Amino acid sequence: MATDPWMKFDLSTPLDTDYLSAFSSVTSADREHWTRARQFAEEVFPVINEHWDKAHYPVELVRRMGELDLLTDGLDIAGHAKFSPLAAGLVTMEISRADGSMAAAAAVQGGLVLRSLKLFATPEQQEQYLEPVATGKLLGGFALTEPHHGSDSVSLETSARKDGEEWVLNGNKKWIGNGAAGGITIVWARDETDGQIKGFIVDQQTHGYEATPVQGKGVLRAIEQAEIRLHEVRVPGTALLANATSFKDVSKALVETRVNVGWSALGHALFLFEAALQYAKEREQFGKRLGAHQIVQSLLAQMLSELTNMQLQCVAVAAEQAAGNLRPAQASLLKYHNTRAARRVAATARDMLGGNGILLENHVIRHVGDIEALHTYEGTETIQALILGRDLTGFSAFG
Ligand SMILES: Cc1cc2nc3c(=O)[nH]c(=O)nc-3n(C[C@H](O)[C@H](O)[C@H](O)COP(=O)(O)OP(=O)(O)OC[C@H]3O[C@@H](n4cnc5c(N)ncnc54)[C@H](O)[C@@H]3O)c2cc1C
Numbered sequence: 001m002a003t004d005p006w007m008k009f010d011l012s013t014p015l016d017t018d019y020l021s022a023f024s025s026v027t028s029a030d031r032e033h034w035t036r037a038r039q040f041a042e043e044v045f046p047v048i049n050e051h052w053d054k055a056h057y058p059v060e061l062v063r064r065m066g067e068l069d070l071l072t073d074g075l076d077i078a079g080h081a082k083f084s085p086l087a088a089g090l091v092t093m094e095i096s097r098a099d100g101s102m103a104a105a106a107a108v109q110g111g112l113v114l115r116s117l118k119l120f121a122t123p124e125q126q127e128q129y130l131e132p133v134a135t136g137k138l139l140g141g142f143a144l145t146e147p148h149h150g151s152d153s154v155s156l157e158t159s160a161r162k163d164g165e166e167w168v169l170n171g172n173k174k175w176i177g178n179g180a181a182g183g184i185t186i187v188w189a190r191d192e193t194d195g196q197i198k199g200f201i202v203d204q205q206t207h208g209y210e211a212t213p214v215q216g217k218g219v220l221r222a223i224e225q226a227e228i229r230l231h232e233v234r235v236p237g238t239a240l241l242a243n244a245t246s247f248k249d250v251s252k253a254l255v256e257t258r259v260n261v262g263w264s265a266l267g268h269a270l271f272l273f274e275a276a277l278q279y280a281k282e283r284e285q286f287g288k289r290l291g292a293h294q295i296v297q298s299l300l301a302q303m304l305s306e307l308t309n310m311q312l313q314c315v316a317v318a319a320e321q322a323a324g325n326l327r328p329a330q331a332s333l334l335k336y337h338n339t340r341a342a343r344r345v346a347a348t349a350r351d352m353l354g355g356n357g358i359l360l361e362n363h364v365i366r367h368v369g370d371i372e373a374l375h376t377y378e379g380t381e382t383i384q385a386l387i388l389g390r391d392l393t394g395f396s397a398f399g
Contacts, residue, residue: 009282011275011362012045014038014097019304022311023090030087036068037094044098049360051222052101057213058222059139059181062105066136070095073110073260075118077134085321089263089314096267100370101222103264108177109133111257113140116186119253120199120244129184129201139183141204143173143228144250150175151383152398153188154247158230160189160198167200167240169208169233175377179226180204180211186241187230188250197250199241208233219369254378255328259317261378262334265342266310268367268374272342272349273303275364279353290352299348306341313337329391336384342371 018024026034044061051058065071069081074088083091096103114133117126132138149156158171169189179185187200202209208231213224244250277300280291290296317334320326346368350357358365375381390396 009279009356009362011278011364012098012271013274013278014041015274015277017270017274017277017304017307018311019308020312022308022315026086026090027084030084030090033070033081033083033087034090034094037070037091040065040068040070040102041094041098044095044102045363048099048102048222049363049366052099052366053221053360055217055221057101057105057181057224061102062109062139063136065095065102065106065109066134071106071110071136072114072134073106073256075110075114077114077118077130079131080134084318085259086315086318089259089318092260092263093267093270093314096264096370097271098267099222100264100268100367100373101220103267103370104177104220104373105223107257107260107264108142109136109140111260112142112253113178113184113186115253115256116142116199116241116244117201120241120249121201122238122242124238125201125241133184139178139181141176141179141181141183141185141226142253143176143179143185143187145173145175147172147174147227151380153250154197156188156190156197158187158189159192160200161192163234165237166234167237169200169202169230169235171230173226173228173230175214176211176226176228177223179228180213180224185209185211185228187228187233196245197247199244199250200235200239201241202230202233202235202239206233206235220373251328255326255331258331258335258378258384259321259326261374262310262317262331262338263314265335265338265371265374266307266314268371269303269307269310269338269342269345272345272364272367273300273307275362276300276303276349276352279356279362283354296352299352303345303348306345310338310341327391329388332379332384332387332391335378336381336388339371339375339381343375346371 074083144153161168185202187202210229211226283290
């Protein structure tokens with residue numbers, strides 16, 4: 001066949017694979033949110049690889065998500081669109097189908113920062129911050145993790161000392177999305193007086209707040225995570241998130257964002273499955289299309305099976321959320337299942353594209369890498385397993 005030997009593949013066309021009609025009952029209102037996210041995804045595909053290649057954080061794309069009202073992660077924010085949990089999940093899926101860095105930016109901005117403000121901030125703080133954060137005009141970071149405390153962030157060492165009407169913060173944070181973006185950071189610190197974890201809204205321009213982007217990342221290269229040094233950072237008493245009084249409160253925010261990660265994993269897997277399928281129909285080896293070889297068909301069936309299970313878990317968890325019944329262990333199950341399944345789909349898709357699978361232009365290798373970040377953040381696979389193990393047996397195996 002006389003085809004162009006240098007032909008490029010177009011693998012980013014959405015096929016909307018939904019084999020068991022998991023999304024058949026999506027309402028027209030929810031579908032409208034999904035459509036806006038699809039519009040954003042279509043704007044992202046043509047430009048994202050260049051940013052990724054240069055390890056550049058395209059803040060304008062985060063603001064674009066704000067313009068499209070895609071940054072609220074299902075939270076009820078006055079003046080913004082109302083999302084069902086299913087719609088919020090579909091938006092996350094769709095953004096992730098395009099790119100993990102943008103999905104991570106939305107997860108930090110809406111999932112962590114806006115959620116912390118909604119759950120724990122005073123009415124005055126909400127008045128000041130909800131709108132600029134929801135629109136992406138003010139970028140926010142959520143600083144829990146420290147260089148010495150990741151999975152055991154409950155043991156964090158950053159301290160908060162009351163000094164008259166002010167608080168003084170000291171310590172180090174690592175991996176903080178938007179931590180060096182020039183906006184605000186919600187810093188979680190241990191109150192020296194009662195030993196409890198408390199949250200503070202810190203303006204990133206405050207004296208003593210030093211943040212530098214983590215260098216040399218091989219994944220999520222189109223978003224910055226910061227290392228933050230806090231040296232005698234003085235904030236007013238009004239910076240305290242008054243309604244967060246212990247680590248249990250931090251955990252409340254993390255449960256919801258684990259669901260978000262489950263949907264993100266689905267978005268990556270959806271892209272990878274559909275890219276592999278489209279490639280298998282185009283590429284020829286041994287005189288026929290890859291998709292006509294039995295082993296390739298078997299691999300496609302495996303991927304479809306993984307993808308469908310991921311979709312069904314997402315929909316089931318969204319129903320629990322909508323009914324107000326979601327238990328933390330259920331969020332862990334979703335994150336555990338979907339990040340593991342997405343890694344398997346990623347490995348197969350990458351294999352099916354041969355050498356083309358490692359070329360950025362085909363988007364596959366970017367998704368393969370980005371899934372590795374999902375595997376680790378918001379609690380690693382192992383931490384989710386330990387949460388499930390504790391729920392099943394009643395024994396905590398964390399220590
Ligand atoms: C791209 C990216 C973005 C992030 N964004 C943010 C952010 O915005 N804000 C924030 O606060 N944090 C953020 N994080 C931090 C993230 O939450 C942590 O990386 C994560 O909690 C794991 O911590 P760690 O990397 O220190 O790994 P560790 O906790 O050191 O874990 C290393 C390994 O040990 C295993 N392990 C740990 N404890 C146990 C145990 N009890 N039993 C068996 N195995 C165990 C883990 O599963 C893992 O395999 C981000 C991380 C990444 C990579």
